[in-house]
Amino acid sequence: MLQKIVLNDGFARFTDTWSPKVAGDINGMQVKLAKFEDAFTWHHHEVEDEMFLVINGRLRIDLEDGAVELSPGEFVVIPHGVEHRPVALPTAEVLLFEPATTLNTGNATGDSRTVSDLDRLDVW
């Protein structure tokens, strides 16, 4: 039988920030849950578009020409190539939709928070 994911149960299963967890696969894309705290690194993704849907908390995404602020129930898609910096205010629980190939720090691969082998939440 297929199993559902309860978002808040998923968020309760980890505490580390800036380390997305895979919660589902859809044709080469992944749904990931992540906890954000304070500011992340400026970066972009060469190929991957990235959707940020805030579930809990508040998130600002800084862009070169401004910023987008997201509350729960709000999302934005950051197209590939667009330089951005997520900043939680001060914390946020976020659902990401993006290609499975997406590296959290994008082109900023020297960042200590780069995670390339993600844990999964949908293993029972």
Add this chain to the structure above:
Amino acid sequence: MLQKIVLNDGFARFTDTWSPKVAGDINGMQVKLAKFEDAFTWHHHEVEDEMFLVINGRLRIDLEDGAVELSPGEFVVIPHGVEHRPVALPTAEVLLFEPATTLNTGNATGDSRTVSDLDRLDVW
């Protein structure tokens, strides 16, 4: 500047049921918002996996070997090839994440609710 989507504002912009609206594009996939009421048609998708995330209301997805019930903040991924029937209890507002090629009625193309040219909510 990139625009955010407020999910509940998006849902407020249409009333028709079983007619998904495109709210964003992510590398060939689409985020769609849809209103469901009562039972839909049994169908499957030959190629496309499909994610259902309930935002408001309640949704049951019938499967050949059981059913999954979803409340707000809960999602399931239906893999391609899996026969399913969404049933709102009695209404649901749902975020879909699926390939842009996904037809709402899948292989049940004779259904009167088949929609092949979707409206967009992210045009300002």
